[in-house]
Amino acid sequence: SQTIHQWPATLVQPVxxxxxxxxxxxGTSNPNLYWYRQAAGRGLQLLFYSVGIGQISSEVPQNLSxxxxxxxxxxxxxxKLLLSDSGFYLCAWSVRGTxxxxxxxxxxxxxxxV
Amino acid sequence: EDQVTQSPEALRLQEGESSSLNxxxxxxxLRGLFWYRQDPGKGPEFLFTLYSAGEEKEKERLKxxxxxxxxxxxxxxxxxxxxxxxxxxxxxxxxNxxxxxxxxxxxxKP
Numbered sequence: 001s002q003t004i005h006q007w008p009a010t011l012v013q014p015v016x017x018x019x020x021x022x023x024x025x026x027g028t029s030n031p032n033l034y035w036y037r038q039a040a041g042r043g044l045q046l047l048f049y050s051v052g053i054g055q056i057s058s059e060v061p062q063n064l065s066x067x068x069x070x071x072x073x074x075x076x077x078x079x080k081l082l083l084s085d086s087g088f089y090l091c092a093w094s095v096r097g098t099x100x101x102x103x104x105x106x107x108x109x110x111x112x113x114v
Numbered sequence: 115e116d117q118v119t120q121s122p123e124a125l126r127l128q129e130g131e132s133s134s135l136n137x138x139x140x141x142x143x144l145r146g147l148f149w150y151r152q153d154p155g156k157g158p159e160f161l162f163t164l165y166s167a168g169e170e171k172e173k174e175r176l177k178x179x180x181x182x183x184x185x186x187x188x189x190x191x192x193x194x195x196x197x198x199x200x201x202x203x204x205x206x207x208x209x210n211x212x213x214x215x216x217x218x219x220x221x222x223k224p
Contacts, residue, residue, distance in 0.1 A: 006157075032210060043118075043201070043216040044158075051210060059211070090157050102148045103212065105157030 002027035006091045006106030013113055019064075019078040021109050023091030026072065031093040033074040034103065035066055038088040050074060051096065086113045116141045120202050120215035127192055127222050135187040135218045137202030147185050148212060149178050150201040158201055192222045 006023045013019060025031050032051055036044040046059045048066035056066050063082050067075045074091060088110050092103040119138045127133055139147065146165050150158035162171040164180040171178045175196060177188040187200055199219045203212040 034211065036214075041216070044203075044214040046211050046213075049211050057210070092157070102150070102160035102163055103158075104160065108155070108157050110155070 002093075002104065004091065004093055004104055004106045006109060008109060009107065010110045011112070013081050013111065015083055015113055016080045019076070019081055019085070019111070021076040021089055021091075021111075023074045023076075023106055024072055025093045028093070028095070029071060030096050031072065032096050033068060034092040034094070035074065035076050036090045036092065038090060038108075040087075044090065048076070081113045083113050086111055116204055116206055116209075116213045118202055118204055118213050118215035120200075120218050122218060123216070124219045125221070127189075127220070129193055129222055129224050130191045132188070132190045132192070134189070135200055135220070137185040137187070137215055138183060139185070139202070139204045140183075141204045141206050141213075143207035145205045145207045145209065147180055148203045148205070149176075149185070149187055150203065152199045152201055152217065154199075161200075189220070192220075194222050194224050196220065197222045 003026045034049045035047040038044050048058055050056050050068045053068055064078050088108050090108045091106040094103045117140045121136045146163045148163050149161040152158040162178045167182045169180050175190050179186045199217040201217045203214040205212045
């Protein structure tokens with residue numbers, strides 16, 4: 001069966017520090033991968049999505065970047081965190097080519113920038 | 115631009131009191147409309163996909179319906195364990211991503 005792993009679960013980082021969040025998927029090949037951010041009381045905002053290794057699409061200008069070094073690995077990074085980067089970050093995967101089965105989300109990372 | 119609006123923002127029900135959640139959407143061409151359940155501090159959990167107007171899906175006490183402009187999530191005789199935030203999302207034809215609404219936070223009191 002397919003599983004998605006996301007870590008860490010919680011993170012407190014000072015302003016100006018770097019960030020690296022990792023997401024891996026098991027049990028499937030060639031998935032579409034996504035990074036979303038959820039602010040308190042708000043919907044999910046798409047940050048990045050990837051349809052293949054090295055292929056990254058960005059939805060909004062921001063202080064973050066994403067990379068996909070392997071088929072089932074998706075990394076969210078920042079060189080210098082801002083207070084506004086605080087939020088709940090979610091990684092998700094879907095079967096490529098169809099939305100029939102929806103997205104499968106990871107358990108999320110709660111990031112607090114202080 | 116694709117848009118998804120959910121109402122109400124919050125809903126409090128007594129156990130057994132049936133109700134409906136609304137999701138209004140605009141999309142250039144609908145590939146699918148999705149419903150998710152999200153518990154506090156966790157990632158959303160997929161519930162349903164609806165593809166065309168008139169379609170209905172059911173799972174336990176939940177039933178989702180779809181028209182050309184909106185979707186409803188009907189909750190029949192809810193239990194406290196149905197308390198969660200319910201998210202609606204749309205995916206456009208040719209799109210690789212989903213647009214989510216802000217969600218409806220449902221609380222069911224015993």
